[in-house]
Amino acid sequence: MLNRRQFLAASAGATLTTWSLMSRQLLQAADSLPSERHFHVRDIQRTTLRLEFRPTPRRNMDREIPHWRWAEVCEVTLESGAVGFGETLLFYTWGVPSDDDVARVRGQSAIEMMWDDSLGAGLQMALFDAVARTAHVPVHSLLGHKHTSRTPLSWWNIDTSAEDMASECAEAYRQGYMSYKTTGRPWFDLKQQLDLATKEVPEDFMIDMDFNDTLLTAEQGLPILKDLERYPQVDIFETPIPQKDVAGNRAICAATDINVALHYGTPDPATVVRESAADGFVVGHGAEALMSAGRFAEEVEMPFWLQLVGSDITAAWSLHFGGVLKQALWPAVNCHQLYEERLLIDPITVSDGHAEVPDRIGLGYELNRDAVERFKVQKPAQRPEPQRLIETTWPDGRTMYTASNGTVNFMLHAAMEGKYPYFEAGADTRLVPDDGSSRWKELYKRARKEGPISV
Structure with missing residues (x-):
């Protein structure tokens, strides 16, 4: 019979292709682990949150990537009763779980599904957390040998x-x-x-x-x-x-x-x-x-x-x-x-x-459900894109204005196109607050239409 340590050692590093068959065989033989049905996904809940930046990051993140505020917490409940959680930064991540991803995981073995990177960040995290909680081990035991503390x-x-x-x-x-x-x-x-x-x-x-x-x-x-x-x-x-x-x-x-x-x-x-x-x-x-x-x-x-x-x-x-x-x-x-x-x-x-x-078991931390409730919002239909006007100045009096144009990293793209002076001394940049003035509106309109403009 395989004990839990042998099961985890054998499964560590398994690829998506081999994980399913190997984990089934090991679970059937491992009498120290819960039965396979305990690892099946009973329910999945997703909650959209709007988080706030600290003041110093806020005035800088708001120039180009204010959409990093929106996150989604995913909670997966297994038949064991264990609830695992994970997170997706909705508008900056390697993968956002879709409704289809949730549908194809529900009712399936979490062990068979959790190595599938196509599921996206929060759902994959939550599956690992739930499996580790059911097996009463930390997540790193599902990944391999811990070589450092x-x-x-x-x-x-x-x-x-x-x-x-x-x-x-x-x-x-x-x-x-x-x-x-x-x-x-x-x-x-x-x-x-x-x-x-x-x-x-x-x-x-x-x-x-x-x-x-x-x-x-x-x-x-x-x-x-x-x-x-x-x-x-x-x-x-x-x-x-x-x-x-x-x-x-x-x-x-x-x-x-x-x-x-x-x-x-x-x-x-x-x-x-x-x-x-x-x-x-x-x-x-x-x-x-x-x-x-x-x-x-x-x-x-x-x-x-x-x-x-x-x-x-x-x-x-x-x-x-x-x-x-x-x-x-x-x-x-x-x-x-x-x-x-x-x-x-x-x-x-x-x-x-x-x-x-x-x-500690699972991720080793517990979800602050009070915070989740406080920050809960409706999921945006698309990436929030507030109008922003950015001012760049140099010591000799030159001033440039750049406007958000609906693309992520719009200033970075402009730099790659050679539209800014190349790393000159004394450069400084700030977000210009929208004061409702006709000057702000005109600068924003021109900068968005023409690219970075010099005034």
Whole structure:
């Protein structure tokens, strides 16, 4: 007979193709586990929430990605009576569960379904949580052997003014974090940001910058990267130029002592390793994809960070992968620090840059149902897209205005099209409040029609 430990060891890392048959055979033989029918899905409930950002992230997130406020909590009840929960950030995720996904899971074995990444973030999390609760084990036991009891976490915020970046780094350090990740953009002065932020933290506090291709080419970007290299806190440059530019990324890796991270999958990971186009990866997506990427990274001895974005529910889910994936050595980016309030009853605490990998059953945390009730709203029919007018200025008096145009990351697209000056000193940017004036309306109308405009 197989006991629970043998069952979990045998099933860890199974692919979607093999999981169903193997789990059926093991469950039938494992007399220490509940019967198979206890793992069948009895009910699924989904609740849309509108979360609020803390004040500093709010004034920066509201420029470009205010829609990160909307999340969906998914609760799965099994025949065992166990209720698992998960979360989907509705308008920024690798997969949103649909009504069809819910319908095809209801009545099925959660063990057979939970490795299916196509189900989307919140539903997959909830299935894992419910199965782990039924089996009385932590989620990481369903993934593989836990090799560490603590895993690194990073604090995240979108690109901000230098003053806001300094205050966020200080707050991150106060709360026990040793890493801050942000985005590098031509509408802010990168050196001014780092000049102020590095005064707030010790030299072993890491600052990572995601350029999302905006340095454009290795030739253009290297002088900037070499200049930032002098700050001892700067640790990782993410996607400095387009990832498909293998030669350019290889040149950047060779020319700088700072780590370069590329999103796993583009170009194919074997090419990245063979061509020395990165020092590590950014890994996201669902459970099967995470485990696959983790196994590859272990084989080639490449570090990565887990990038699973949402509230503290998603952060709790991420902790379990950090516990079993040996090369998850760079601090995970979950972005839950953005929000004013928790969706978990107990906080995820960080000390010396690390959080505990929970050994309690399921996700290891309980859902704050009072918070769910308070933040509950109707699900938007489409991504909320409030009108925004953004002002960028330079010390010589130049001013540019950019308007939201219905696309995500509209400022980023404009930068990639060369519509902003290229990383000039003294750049600063703010969201211009809609005061109802004719000037605001005219600037917004012109900027939306013509792209970024100079006045």
